[in-house]
Amino acid sequence: MSEGNRKVPRRIAQTVLNSLKGGVVPRIGLPFIAVGRKNEIEALLHDVDIIAEGGASFRFIVGKYGSGKSFLLQTIRNYVMDRGFIVADADLSVDRRLQGTHGQGLATYRELIGNLSTKTKPEGGALSLILDRWISGVMNDAVKESGLLPNDPGLADLVDRKIHEVTSSIGEMVHGYEFARLLSAYYHAYLEGNDEIKAKVLRWFRGEYTLKKEAREDLGVNILISDEDWYDYLKLFASFFRLAGYAGMMIMIDELVNLYKIPNSITRQYNYEKILTMYNDTLQGKAKYLGILMGSTPQALDDKRRGLFSYEALRSRLAEGKFSSDGARDLLAPIIRLEPLTAEEMFILCEKLAEMHAGLYGYESKLTEEDISLFIRIEYERIGADQNITVREVIRDFIELLDLLYQNPSLSVAQLLDSDSFSYAKSEAVSDEKTEEFAEFTI
DSSP: OOSGGGGSOHHHHHHHHHHHHTTSOOSSOGGGTOOSOHHHHHHHHHHHHHHHTTOEEEEEEEOOTTSSHHHHHHHHHHHHHHTTEEEEEEEOOSSOOSSOSSSHHHHHHHHHHHTOBBTTBTTSOOHHHHHHHHHHHHHHHHHHHHOOOTTOHHHHHHHHHHHHHHHHHHHTSTTHHHHHHHHHHHHHHHHHTOHHHHHHHHHHHTTOOOOHHHHHHHHSOOOOOOTTTHHHHHHHHHHHHHHTTOSEEEEEEEOTHHHHTOSOHHHHHHHHHHHHHHHHHHHHTOSOSEEEEEEEOHHHHHOTTTSGGGSHHHHHHHSOOSSOBTTBOOTTSSEEEOOOOOHHHHHHHHHHHHHHHHHHHTOOOOOOHHHHHHHHHHHHTSTTHHHHOOHHHHHHHHHHHHHHHHHOTTOOHHHHHTSHHHHTTOOTTSOHHHHHHHHSOOO
């Protein structure tokens, strides 16, 4: 086995292993365990280049529970932050939708803005940092450009003009006038050291004002971000972030299945209509420097009774053409359907996890390549594994195996794999084709 993963910092290794064992995707450390998905990542990074040039993109990442859908989204999240993008991500739920009558759309907006992340602040909550960095950057550029000293009155005029250039550009967009006024208010509060006004502007940007009267008294603006127009403000933020020195903005919305679960058909349709609006904007050039990724299960997309394809305007735009097949997928289409990792890819992933586990707990791994191969064969030979097995299940089982071996040094790999908890997975009901496939799988 290679020694590369033994260099993983213990803090990152702990987070990665705990997250995977708990069935969730870690926010950090993904490059250490990235396996497969090379073609999907390349296709999505092509979109990133287009966004950075002033374009926009919209993709659906479709896969079963535990198939690696969220993992791919998080991997792209890390890639684009390294490329100077700002990322906002949110999971939909009962209380967070794209459209609602009781603030569910606004709740999604609040989650997205609360999770704003940059390379230097990847854990979220980066809005104030972004605004402060923007103002500081404008001031530094003005000093370099003019040669004036920081306390020279002429410098303040130059900075004002540069700030005005940004706010004027934003002001021409839908809802841009108020947005620009608030950017200007934040700038002046920054100069004056008025933290109270800065906090109020941030509160407005985060969609936390509920009464127009309160916003008017505090900030002099007469509108609030609402369920109906929150997406317009994301477009404003994308354009502003570009002007503030970032490459663009990537929005990631996962768990689209929660729209599929909405019992009321009219409410579902309104949510699908919001997706259509966002999709059309990106394809028609109405959004700039903006990428949107949405994660969905196959059923939530394909079901013509309740899924996205129940909304004819979406189905006609998103349905695959006649030539795509499992062996020849169009990764430039709006929908990227994830295929299961191969047994070879799972072997590499397990090998990486074994090295990471040994490095975290400071022991010499007893696992051989034959042990890992046997484990994978047992997992993949379960009854129905060809249809139902997921990366999440295999990883959880493998980390449990590693934990047991570490805590029980007297046990051998063979003993654990032959135990009742694993032997049930050995199925004689596997098809001949499947048996032959794994018989040929040797490392």
